[in-house]
Amino acid sequence: MIIFLLLFFILDANIISCADIDGGASKLQSYIIQVKQPKELVLSSTEDFRQWHISLLESTASSAVPRLYHSYDTVMNGFAARLNQEELDSISKAEWFVYAHQNNIQTLETTHSNSFLGLNYGQGFWNISNYGKGVVIGVVDNGGRPDHPSFDDDGMPPPPPKYTGGCDFLPPYSCNNKIIGARTVVELFRTPTGEVIPDPPLDNFGHATMTASVATGRLVKNASAGGNALGSAVGVAPLAHLAVYKVCHTNIPCEDADILQGINTAVRDGVDILSLSLGGPQVPLYMDLIAIGTLGAIEKGVFVSKSAGNFGPGPSSVTSVGPWVLSVAAGTIDRSIRATVKLGNGKEFDGESLYQSGDFGSAMLPLVYPGANGDPNVTSCMDEKFGGVDIKGKIVLCEGGNIWDKTLRSTLIKNANGAGMILMNDATYGYSKFPQEDHVPSSHVDHQAGLEIKAYLKSTQNPTATIIQKGTIIGGIRAPTIPSFSSKGPSLVSPAILKPDITGPGVGILGAFPNPGDSNLTTPKFVIRSGTSLSCPQLAGVAALLKSAHPDWTPAMIKSAIMTTADVLDNTGNPIIDETGLPASYFAMGAGHVNPTKANDPGLVYDIKPEDYLRYICGLGYNNSMINYLAKHSVNCEMLMTTTDEDLNYPSITVPFTPTITKFSTTREVTNVGEAVSTYWADIEMPEGVELVVQPTKLSFTQLNEKQKFKLTFTKTSGDNASKSAQGYIKWVSTNHVVCSPISIIFDQPPPLN
Structure with a gap:
């Protein structure tokens, strides 16, 4: 299969995957097995789940304990195990069996950037949000570096009681009030007797250290990359706590089984935000283990920021397509x-x-x-x-x-x-x-x-x-712009969901880096890198600020606030451009470039409940078995009020015209989080050849958290379109707020990748 290049590191092409190796037993391969738990079986702890999963293997594998190496109890019910084909065939006939996923390979995809985002020390939203204090960001990557000053805990409060994770660092390294958790889910090696020797969660590669510092690094004065970008380096949410989850070896791409275990462990430990700067090619959602894991995270109230990918500028190169995650494109800074x-x-x-x-x-x-x-x-x-x-x-x-x-x-x-x-x-x-x-x-x-x-x-x-x-x-240059490498939409899996969702700073970003050879250099090391792997943690940091300022907001509300307040104009007041020098489409920048201050006060938000995602999945045409691969529990679409992907209460809107479909309607619901008594009027812009009718054109609210619905009816009024797509918007405008939803129009929508 095609895999991602590292977004800012060069990989050795001669890579051996741990998925195919097991003590010389060439016939053993790794699989992630989803299982169905009997209603009468009560499992109250992580160890209960693990012992049950081991018992399921005992009748099929010669030695169940060494074969099983991950047990999933939070975002999915199942386990990862090394099996031969005969054992897999036997397992697939068991009553408790749901699905067997192959253990595919994924890869790992700031002095001035905060100022560019409008975050200034002691002022405005940064101050209001208390710099993310009390929020726990989980970085699922390749470890952490507690010895770097970006993760110093001076002045940090103790970990919140809600976080129950452990610390797997080995002496002389340890966790502190900044890095409050460090877990490893990858093996360093396995002894001939089957004993697992874990790979400690220390990052000697640099990817995780940099992404974590961009999200939540502490202030370090006089930071630079060889004298370049000299200034005070600080993450977007410097008072948020950090928990790191090592799911990748130093020089080897990451395996699905380990990534899923990292997500599972982070959610179980009690993180508020997940930052995932990794991924692979688009596959149907029911086969996408990262999508499965992150859906489980959302069901537990965890916000997920994920890199959109680095395969641009071609269309449909975006790799993060689940509507429950925030897919982040990269933009330049000035x-x-x-x-x-x-x-x-x-x-x-x-x-x-x-x-x-x-x-x-x-x-x-x-x-x-x-x-x-x-x-x-x-x-x-x-x-x-x-x-x-x-x-x-x-x-x-x-x-x-x-x-x-x-x-x-x-x-x-x-x-x-x-x-x-x-x-x-x-x-x-x-x-x-x-x-x-x-x-x-x-x-x-x-x-x-x-x-x-x-x-x-x-x-x-x-x-x-x-x-x-x-x-x-x-200064002196247009910014933001969308670089060529940032992956573009539309999604092949769910074309009616606009992807990516948002753009954040991802070009020429300064971040922390391990000092070479574990040396204790007087001057801490920083480097400058580019990629969506850096814009992703920027948005994780923004989400932490919003979570700190609005602890009762759901992940979907945070996502909506980020998207509907995004900037579509650059620092010259002109439309944001892409690598062609022309205005960037929504398929390149999502809703636009993040504006954290505006996101703190969005006026209205589009909320989505976890069960709404299940209705959306049912509407994709998947059968019950496929849907049960995605959901942790059994789902019957016939008993749900199935919705189409176009009707999911998403902050953006996609219009799926085809040669036979020239009229399309959808309904959205907004929740008032602005002034209790407020009125909003609809302001629309549509491309030539498309007509939009909004009903009603005015939304009046009398209290906070009041909900109102509106209907959008699109009609294609002209014949063939020279372009395959076009775009417009609907804005709900009040005295103090502008709530903008981008509208992407596809004139000949292909069938989804199922």
């Missing part, structure tokens, strides 16, 4: 680590690079383009011989290829004694550029700048260039 290319003809082009340790001064160096012969490997500078072109002492123009490979390409250039690198985007990546760690003076420039540089190369026999390092610059 900070650049600037490296300007100056050509021999005097033209200059601003790019980005983290290499800021000395440039060429006023010297102009020879400029070469090894890819002139059109070989893609040479064009992108992934050929260590550069197509036979001598690059010694020269600046090398590299074109296209995977933008995440910039650091590797700079290494190849350094090894060939090249002087510097200019990486130009191909047309696919367009105007997206971001800083990466380079090993020679470098600049990442957009596609248009690259075309002009190529034109200059052709115009002279002796082209020259230099790279001027200008350091950290705040």
